[in-house]
Amino acid sequence: MLSDPDRYDYFPLHDRPRITWPNDARLAFWVAPNIEFYELHPPLGPGRVPWPRPFPDVLGYSYRDYGNRVGVWRMIDVMARNGVRGSVSLNVALCDHFPDIIKACNELGWEFFSHGVYNTRYLYGMSEAQQIRIIRDSIDTIRDKAGQEMSGWLSPALTNTDETIDLLAEAGIQYTLDLMHDDQPTPLRVRSGRLISVPYSLEINDVPLLTMRNASPERYAEICKAQFDQLYAEGADNGMVMCMPLHPFLVGQPHRIRALDEILRYVTSHDGVWLATAREIAAWYYQHHYDTVAAALAARRRAA
Amino acid sequence: MPLPESYFDYPYRGERLDHERYRHQTLFTRRPVQWPDGARVALWITVHLEFFPLDMANLPFRVLGGMERGYPDYWNYTLRDYGNRVGVWRVMRLLDRYGLRATAAFNSDVAQRYPELVRAVTDRRWEVMASGVNMAKLHVGGLPVEAERALVTESLSTLRRISGAAVRGWHSPAHSESDNTLDLVAAEGVTYVADWINDDMPYPLNTKSGTIHAMPLTHEWSDRMLLWQYHQSSAEFTSQVVEAFRVLYDEAGRHGGRILSIALHPWIIGQPHRIKALDAALSQITGYAGVWNATGAEILDAWRQQAAP
Numbered sequence: 001m002l003s004d005p006d007r008y009d010y011f012p013l014h015d016r017p018r019i020t021w022p023n024d025a026r027l028a029f030w031v032a033p034n035i036e037f038y039e040l041h042p043p044l045g046p047g048r049v050p051w052p053r054p055f056p057d058v059l060g061y062s063y064r065d066y067g068n069r070v071g072v073w074r075m076i077d078v079m080a081r082n083g084v085r086g087s088v089s090l091n092v093a094l095c096d097h098f099p100d101i102i103k104a105c106n107e108l109g110w111e112f113f114s115h116g117v118y119n120t121r122y123l124y125g126m127s128e129a130q131q132i133r134i135i136r137d138s139i140d141t142i143r144d145k146a147g148q149e150m151s152g153w154l155s156p157a158l159t160n161t162d163e164t165i166d167l168l169a170e171a172g173i174q175y176t177l178d179l180m181h182d183d184q185p186t187p188l189r190v191r192s193g194r195l196i197s198v199p200y201s202l203e204i205n206d207v208p209l210l211t212m213r214n215a216s217p218e219r220y221a222e223i224c225k226a227q228f229d230q231l232y233a234e235g236a237d238n239g240m241v242m243c244m245p246l247h248p249f250l251v252g253q254p255h256r257i258r259a260l261d262e263i264l265r266y267v268t269s270h271d272g273v274w275l276a277t278a279r280e281i282a283a284w285y286y287q288h289h290y291d292t293v294a295a296a297l298a299a300r301r302r303a304a
Numbered sequence: 305m306p307l308p309e310s311y312f313d314y315p316y317r318g319e320r321l322d323h324e325r326y327r328h329q330t331l332f333t334r335r336p337v338q339w340p341d342g343a344r345v346a347l348w349i350t351v352h353l354e355f356f357p358l359d360m361a362n363l364p365f366r367v368l369g370g371m372e373r374g375y376p377d378y379w380n381y382t383l384r385d386y387g388n389r390v391g392v393w394r395v396m397r398l399l400d401r402y403g404l405r406a407t408a409a410f411n412s413d414v415a416q417r418y419p420e421l422v423r424a425v426t427d428r429r430w431e432v433m434a435s436g437v438n439m440a441k442l443h444v445g446g447l448p449v450e451a452e453r454a455l456v457t458e459s460l461s462t463l464r465r466i467s468g469a470a471v472r473g474w475h476s477p478a479h480s481e482s483d484n485t486l487d488l489v490a491a492e493g494v495t496y497v498a499d500w501i502n503d504d505m506p507y508p509l510n511t512k513s514g515t516i517h518a519m520p521l522t523h524e525w526s527d528r529m530l531l532w533q534y535h536q537s538s539a540e541f542t543s544q545v546v547e548a549f550r551v552l553y554d555e556a557g558r559h560g561g562r563i564l565s566i567a568l569h570p571w572i573i574g575q576p577h578r579i580k581a582l583d584a585a586l587s588q589i590t591g592y593a594g595v596w597n598a599t600g601a602e603i604l605d606a607w608r609q610q611a612a613p
Contacts, residue, residue: 040323043311053365054445056323058499059523065502069332098318100330105501117314127306214534217544254504254551255525255544 019239025274026235032245034089036119047124071252082264087278089115095145111277114138116156150277169193175282205245217259336560344556349406355413356384362439367478371606391574412462413438431599433473481600487512526567538581545585
């Protein structure tokens with residue numbers, strides 16, 4: 001085991017090249033709906049027990065199932081009305097189970113990236129070859145069933161191994177979302193090829209905020225707006241990224257959906273916000289900033 | 305050592321769910337239903353009457369409201385008992401004032417211990433629903449089927465004997481089921497179950513004794529989740545219940561009748577400092593035209609007369 005992920009250098013916020021976004025936007029804003037399939041009787045592996053209760057965990061399973069029967073449609077409706085596209089964190093087996101959801105997202109021009117095959121199958125304990133199998137399955141399924149070339153990755157249930165990031169780079173993946181260390185993209189150290197981290201969030205992610213920090217819908221909206229206000233202000237000097245991860249089984253509930261609408265109306269009422277997908281953010285960064293930042297990091301290393 | 309090959313088997317990966325209990329169905333493409341008198345929202349209030357034994361083991365998992373301290377945990381035992389002695393009467397008085405009927409979900413031990421409570425429920429023409437035996441006797445995976453059948457029989461026969469009611473509805477303690485629960489309750493004449501929290505409307509469930517139905521009992525905006533689990537304020541409880549109502553009421557104008565479930569645990573909502581939160585929610589909700597208050601069985605019957613099989 002390592003004492004540090006050993007994937008990126010220390011790079012203090014105040015001393016970086018300026019990041020710019022299209023049309024001189026201050027902030028790249030993106031929304032990551034996690035559209036997930038949890039299994040009722042998943043196989044057991046090391047590192048994480050899929051459900052807190054003995055199987056079948058009817059409460060936990062049906063809570064998530066609400067997202068796919070009900071919540072996802074309310075969430076799609078609110079996002080579409082606000083002109084905000086999603087970059088879907090997808091358990092790729094969902095393409096097989098619920099093609100109607102995939103079709104609806106595709107029709108709105110949303111991106112799909114992999115969140116593993118099922119949210120009850122983890123990377124813990126997998127060999128490199130087994131992880132490559134999951135990555136290939138994701139790329140193939142998103143190409144064949146959703147008609148997109150997959151660009152990004154968020155490990156299923158945020159389970160990682162020390163090697164996962166190398167394997168993503170070697171498979172030609174453009175970005176990973178597993179690291180929460182920054183509000184800007186970061187070039188990562190990989191065995192071969194290249195990979196960046198795009199900012200995701202566990203701070204304004206609805207799961208921890210609503211179910212672990214016990215936020216009411218009003219408080220949730222207040223926190224997301226505060227996050228936006230600060231990053232938007234800082235973005236005047238150096239372009240920032242704000243990601244809002246969503247879970248339809250939570251925000252798609254009738255007592256919460258208006259909070260999402262309120263946040264998106266607030267964000268979209270500002271000028272200088274780039275409403276992007278994660279793929280677009282990564283592509284722009286590679287094209288305009290990767291080399292500059294990589295050179296700055298190399299210079300810091302030499303100086304050290 | 306890598307994971308076994310079986311970890312990469314996906315036996316249900318296809319256009320289906322990973323079990324046979326119900327089929328996947330999107331809420332917004334279903335045939336709209338109409339409630340009596342053109343109502344938009346059916347108001348289904350459930351009052352959960354629970355017995356938490358002082359010597360409960362909290363196994364195989366700790367239920368919300370279970371004992372938390374060393375034996376004898378008077379602190380928690382008596383706080384739960386408060387609900388059946390005091391809180392529930394406060395809730396009843398409030399619902400009476402609004403002329404609202406509810407479904408009372410009884411642990412059968414509550415009926416056995418406090419038969420006055422059953423009479424108060426039947427006198428009000430509330431529905432009696434079965435909710436297992438008590439909060440320590442969980443329906444869980446690993447429970448032998450004969451042991452679980454005994455729990456189902458004890459719960460239903462006790463409640464039917466004491467109340468004289470048919471008892472068609474079932475809610476497992478703590479929303480917990482084994483793989484056998486639905487078959488066992490259906491075999492004993494239960495026609496609807498409110499454990500699965502995946503829908504806002506009823507839907508058919510397959511059992512060995514034929515089709516029964518799932519009813520949408522809220523978990524998310526119950527007093528148990530908002531006030532106890534999430535430690536939110538009374539005002540936050542009121543605003544979320546009313547907001548759920550408003551969204552469903554609005555949807556009903558486009559998608560047909562909806563159901564608002566209000567799930568109440570008298571040991572929580574029946575406290576003096578919280579009861580007004582329920583009063584405030586009911587005052588706002590009953591101020592709308594087109595709200596049909598009914599029991600679970602009545603709502604399901606109206607739904608079944610119209611919904612596609």
